[in-house]
Amino acid sequence: MAANTLILESIRLILQHQTASGAYLASPAFLHYQYAWLRDGTFTAYAMNRVGQHDSAHQFYAWCASVITAHEQKARTAIRAVQAGECGSKSGNELFLHTRYTVDGKEVAGDWGSFQLDGYGTWLWGLAEHVRLSGDEAIIDKLASAIDLTLDYLAACWRLPNFDCWEEWGERIHPVTLAAIYAGVKAMEPYRPMRAAELSQLAATIRQFVLDHGTADGRFVKSLGNRAVDASLLWLTVPYGLVDAADPLMARTVAEIERELLWGCGVHRYAADTYYGGGQWLLLSAWLGWYDVQVGNSQRAKEIADWIVSKQEAAGLPEQVQDHLLAPEQYADWIKRAGQPAVPLLWSHAMFLILADELGLIGSETKNAALP
Numbered sequence: 001m002a003a004n005t006l007i008l009e010s011i012r013l014i015l016q017h018q019t020a021s022g023a024y025l026a027s028p029a030f031l032h033y034q035y036a037w038l039r040d041g042t043f044t045a046y047a048m049n050r051v052g053q054h055d056s057a058h059q060f061y062a063w064c065a066s067v068i069t070a071h072e073q074k075a076r077t078a079i080r081a082v083q084a085g086e087c088g089s090k091s092g093n094e095l096f097l098h099t100r101y102t103v104d105g106k107e108v109a110g111d112w113g114s115f116q117l118d119g120y121g122t123w124l125w126g127l128a129e130h131v132r133l134s135g136d137e138a139i140i141d142k143l144a145s146a147i148d149l150t151l152d153y154l155a156a157c158w159r160l161p162n163f164d165c166w167e168e169w170g171e172r173i174h175p176v177t178l179a180a181i182y183a184g185v186k187a188m189e190p191y192r193p194m195r196a197a198e199l200s201q202l203a204a205t206i207r208q209f210v211l212d213h214g215t216a217d218g219r220f221v222k223s224l225g226n227r228a229v230d231a232s233l234l235w236l237t238v239p240y241g242l243v244d245a246a247d248p249l250m251a252r253t254v255a256e257i258e259r260e261l262l263w264g265c266g267v268h269r270y271a272a273d274t275y276y277g278g279g280q281w282l283l284l285s286a287w288l289g290w291y292d293v294q295v296g297n298s299q300r301a302k303e304i305a306d307w308i309v310s311k312q313e314a315a316g317l318p319e320q321v322q323d324h325l326l327a328p329e330q331y332a333d334w335i336k337r338a339g340q341p342a343v344p345l346l347w348s349h350a351m352f353l354i355l356a357d358e359l360g361l362i363g364s365e366t367k368n369a370a371l372p
Contacts, residue, residue: 003356006309006352007353007361008366011048013349014044018060023041023060023063024045024060025346031338036103039165041060041063041064043351045060046354047350049133052366054134058130068097069146070105072149078095079153079157083156096157096162099113117157118180120184124150124183124188127187148195151199162174165177169222172223175210175221175233176230179236183240218252219249220249229256229271231267234284235287238290254288266280266282269281271326274326277322277326278325279320280323282317282348283345286352290358305361316343318343319347
């Protein structure tokens with residue numbers, strides 16, 4: 001399959017699985033992912049903005065705001081509890097807002113860690129990117145109450161241990177989560193002029209905390225107290241901008257990601273990953289390609305894009321592939337427990353679109369196309 005074909009199919013697939021509420025189904029055919037996440041959805045909306053599908057992104061951000069507003073009382077209760085020192089550090093506490101929702105904005109019960117902050121920072125970052133890419137400045141006023149509530153919630157909770165972007169390690173603090181919060185707070189500074197000084201100080205404090213506590217051996221670490229490397233650390237540079245791509249800390253982090261987690265063009269999450277045998281995640285491979293473009297390594301970025309194209313299945317791009325497994329003995333057990341790996345994963349398609357746009361593979365005729 002050619003890259004151009006996958007570009008068009010990715011756009012169509014994402015639009016097809018955006019629900020009437022504006023939410024994107026993470027993976028419509030995978031039982032455990034038939035929900036909507038603020039984090040995954042924001043990167044999907046960002047991809048839609050980059051290919052000119054601004055109405056789709058607008059609808060998603062309106063959905064985010066509706067969900068946050070619907071749970072305002074819970075958020076305010078959590079803020080008061082944190083400020084009063086009454087919540088402790090129980091990261092799974094139902095006191096806090098959830099990380100995944102039904103497409104109608106209801107919380108999802110289950111064993112997964114529900115207290116995650118990265119999505120709340122990421123949707124604010126994505127909203128600012130939507131305005132930048134689409135010119136839709138009016139959306140800021142429309143969603144003002146949800147924006148301010150999110151900022152209040154993040155300001156109160158950012159120091160608390162909570163689950164990472166993989167919904168694991170809820171008892172720790174994670175540099176990537178803090179970077180997401182940093183990015184969201186910074187992104188809102190121009191749009192909340194009455195709070196600009198407060199937000200600037202908060203962002204600076206969070207960034208310094210990561211630099212002071214989120215590094216070891218001259219590079220960033222998976223979490224405070226865990227010196228392992230995680231491929232999501234790429235996000236500290238693109239898109240969260242906590243450090244530049246050329247920063248020595250990031251350069252050494254990427255070198256460690258390449259040494260431990262890169263096999264061919266496929267990127268693993270982290271060395272101890274056992275989920276479906278610890279396969280290679282297409283979205284993380286695209287992320288490495290995105291980073292490569294930033295540092296002038298477009299040749300490898302193009303090779304990664306071609307590799308992703310080669311992994312297209314009849315139903316779409318999967319979450320991960322099994323070319324190289326870190327824990328092959330675990331694969332069959334996961335199949336028995338949860339079924340076949342997720343496919344299609346909208347986040348995989350979104351990250352392919354972002355990488356394709358970074359490489360200049362998406363022409364203006366595609367960005368202006370009215371696709372069914």
